[in-house]
Amino acid sequence: METLFTAVFDGKILGGHIYIEDKDHMVYFRGASIITKDKQLNTLKGNASRLLHWEAMKYAKEKEIKEF
Numbered sequence: 001m002e003t004l005f006t007a008v009f010d011g012k013i014l015g016g017h018i019y020i021e022d023k024d025h026m027v028y029f030r031g032a033s034i035i036t037k038d039k040q041l042n043t044l045k046g047n048a049s050r051l052l053h054w055e056a057m058k059y060a061k062e063k064e065i066k067e068f
Contacts, residue, residue: 002029005056007048014045017052025067026060028053 003026006016015033019026031052033045060068 003056003059005052005059007045007052009044009048014041014048015052017049017056019056021060021063021065024065026056026065028056 001021003019003021004016005019007014013034015031017031018029020029021027031049033049034041036042036045057068
């Protein structure tokens, strides 16, 4: 199964991560983010990416997935 996590700010998607999972494993597959030259927005999307990983870890724990 594939699971998509997205980061949204002010109604705009900053980026997303796709994870592949089964009942015992969850693996990061691919990520993408918006392209911008705005330094503040670049910092925000970097932080959003870290948050997506954290939320995926919490999700895996809630589902009692053994390996992340």
